[in-house]
Amino acid sequence: MKEALRAAIEDRGYTTLTPVQQAVLKPEHTGCDLLVSAQTGSGKTLGFGIAISETILEDGEQFNGASAPLALVIAPTRELALQVKRELSWLYANAKAVVASCVGGMDMRDERRALARGAHIVVATPGRLRDHIMRGSIDLTSIRAVVLDEADEMLDLGFREDLEFILGEAPDERQTLLFSATVPKSIMSLAASYQKDAVRVVAKSENAQHADIEYRAMLVAEHDTENAVINTLRFHEAPNAIVFANTRAMVNRLTTRLSNRGFQVVALSGELSQSERTHALQAMRDGRARVCVATDVAARGIDLPNLDLVVHAELPSSHETLLHRSGRTGRAGRKGVSALVVTKRSRKKAERILGWAKLKAEWGNAPSAEAVKARDEDRMLADPDWDAQIEETERATIEKLQEKFSAEQIAAAYLRMYRMTRSAPEDLADVEARPERKEFGKSVWFSISVGRDAGAEPRRLLPMLCKAGGLSREDVGAIRVKFDQSYVQILEASAKKFLKNIGVDMTLEEGAVVTQLAEPPAFETSGGGRKGPAGPGKNRKPGGKPRQDKFERKGKSGSYEKRSGSGPKSGKPKPRYDTTDAGGSQADASPKRPKHDAGQDHKARKGGKPKGPLPPAGKPNSKKNKARALAAGGKAAPKRNKPKGPKRTKS
Structure with missing residues (x-):
């Protein structure tokens, strides 16, 4: 370590280095590209400040006059950049370093003037630094070291393109240090592209x-x-x-x-x-x-x-x-x-x-x-003023208080005044911490002869079971409600008590019958994705919903009449459809709608009265149609207008 930096650290009161600082100071890491992972607050700023000192100071202990910057430190936010600038300023104070900043939100004209005067170290945010490079207000030709602080945060904030631009503008021969709390794939990719044989450094503090x-x-x-x-x-x-x-x-x-x-x-x-x-x-x-x-x-x-x-x-x-x-x-x-x-x-x-x-x-x-x-009371009683010596200027007032008020009154007044200086706490609703899930244990399954069709729900079945069977909530495990019956799991140790309490007739409230099962029911996935016993329920299609009763309107009065889903349909029967054969004779009425005939009249297809004999298949009044009609001994069908309908427009 440079003596100028060592003296600054000692003057600051530091006696020992943090793990990350010790790691970057190893002799074998001098001048190398480093990919360092260390948590925030571990002394990273001091660490990379020391790590680049050998590169930017070279053999000297102090810098010469400031001109083009020798080191770049890039941070994700304004606050962090200004904080890094303060740290590096005192660290390199004995080395006569000039530290400048290029930070978004600051006056860019002041920054340009500072860069023009010269700086040894520039601390910047990515966006503002790129602006200065593109405007030509910063010269990167003399850069010897580049530090990316909180590199993972800069990528998360969308600065990858700016970082790649900046690193591409810096000289190829440089020391590049990446400091990051986490090292995801994006950081590894950045390191592989812009570092040379980087040494991976993991601070010991990261293990805990x-x-x-x-x-x-x-x-x-x-x-x-x-x-x-x-x-x-x-x-x-x-x-x-x-x-x-x-x-x-x-x-x-x-x-x-x-x-x-x-x-x-x-x-x-x-x-x-x-x-x-x-x-x-x-x-x-x-x-x-x-x-x-x-x-x-x-x-x-x-x-x-x-x-x-x-x-x-x-x-x-x-x-x-x-x-x-x-x-x-x-x-x-x-x-x-x-x-x-x-x-x-x-x-x-x-x-x-x-x-x-x-x-x-x-x-x-x-x-x-x-x-x-309670915590306020502890802090109040631990206040050092209780043990402080009474000053002479206070004694007269204290004696007046003692003469006028009792000790209880003085204590009450002090307590009220103490609480008045602090905000009153809020009353919170009770929230129980979720207990760890435990295995239910050996159990016996029972079926109950009520299901969703009778309005059964777990929240209704549970109190019913506990009341009739003398059980607690801990005795009951899973409850599965199906369409026409339900299944319940009861601890094996409580099953005998349950059977004894419900009696020989094995019934619950409202006549629900309970049956003990020899083995757990098989719950299979039906077509709807819900789990239930194998096979469809009553009045249910496999994998579908329960069949609902149908209603149809009766007359114009608006009343509805129920009809069974399987019996004959009630209500007014639909009209029969008249059909005419090709020769023009009337055919027997049929209850079924005939397949559409290309020659059928438009109104006849709607169930209305035909205008006249239907022409044979083919286009109306075509030569082929006339020939067919004459061959059959009849007359050709008269020309008829095309049925009117809504105009069609090309979409």
Whole structure:
């Protein structure tokens, strides 16, 4: 390590290096391209700052005059880029380095003037850096090292094309370092294209991912999401906390709600200007605000020194996002808490995300109002003011209080004043944590002679079985309701008691007959995809729905008469259709509709009265038709008009 950097690190108070810093400082890695995976908050900025020092300083300890930049550091967001600039500025202060930034949202004219004056290291966001390259305001010909920080996030945010353009403009002979919390296929592809014989470095801390972060999954009712956020903030009373939401609308809603409840809160979302975002983060750093409500994009890479709590008001979309969100806390050896607000509807999603991230969370309920009040009491009694020495300027007032009020009154007044400075917690609905599913055990199956046709449902059968058979809910397993009967599973140990209680006649309420089965029923998949006993039910087509009774209208009165699906149809019979043979003689009426004859009259086809004898098959009044008619001893059919109908238009 360069002595200039070592002195800066010691002046900063660092005594030991983190695993990622130790990994990149190995002698065999000097000057090599590196693909480094390390979690956020593991000291990556200091790590790559040290790693490129040998390349950009070469044999010296200090830089010469600033001209074209020697190193590029590219970060996904404005906040992270400005944070990296601050870190590298003090790290390279003794080396006389000039560090400039090219960040979206800042005045581009100021950046161009700074680049024109010269810089040794440039920290930039991808889009703004590409703009400077295309405008010719930055010279990349002297670049010796390029660092992509949070490379996976830059790809997720859609910066791949910009990164490829930038790396393509940089000199081929350079050191390229990719730092990423995760290394998916997209990162491996980028490394293969733009690095040469890259060394894969995995920080040891990655084996125990987020070891300094305690994950808690809090089950809440659907309508209690915001109340759970309030109670969680009140329970922990962290110096700094971030509440994550998925949309700007939710950020605005939570910010307003928390502000109305007395929290010192700021918001971070994409709709804010760079100046507003900077002021919000500064308010968090100097203590004017303690809660920041943010979207994922707005909070990328921000580093707050006393951030002890992360609350996920809405679940992240992926496990990578969960890791990046939670990585805002538990940094540089500090402990942190990452609390997920989980509703019944989103529990499976939460379990999947935690599983993919290989994290274990403590499942339970959100802090209740009683838990918050108890925690407040503990904090109040642990306040160091109780043991502080009484000052002489305070003694006169204390004696007045003692003379005028009793100890009980003073304590009550203090308690009320203490609580007035804090927002009251919310009452939450009780939500039971889902117990682990256990095997039901040995069981006996019974059939019941009622099914869906009699209105049977599991929620109706269960209390009926428990009441008649003296059972508890734990004694009853699966209940399968079919069209004309139902099946129920009862623990073998409780089956004798059940049979004894229902009596010899084996009946339940409303005469439902119970039959013990020798073996479990065979549930097969029918055509509709539902599972049920083999074979169709009563009055049911195989794989279809139960046959419904049909009704037909009777007369003009609007009344309906029921007719059976299998018996003769009731109601007014349909008219018979008259037919005429080719020779013009009337044929016997037939109840069946005849097949369409090309020569049949238009009204006759509708069941109306024919105008006259039908011509033989063929076109009306054609020569062939006349010949056929004369051969049969008759006359040719008179010319008839084409039946009128709707005009057809070409589509």
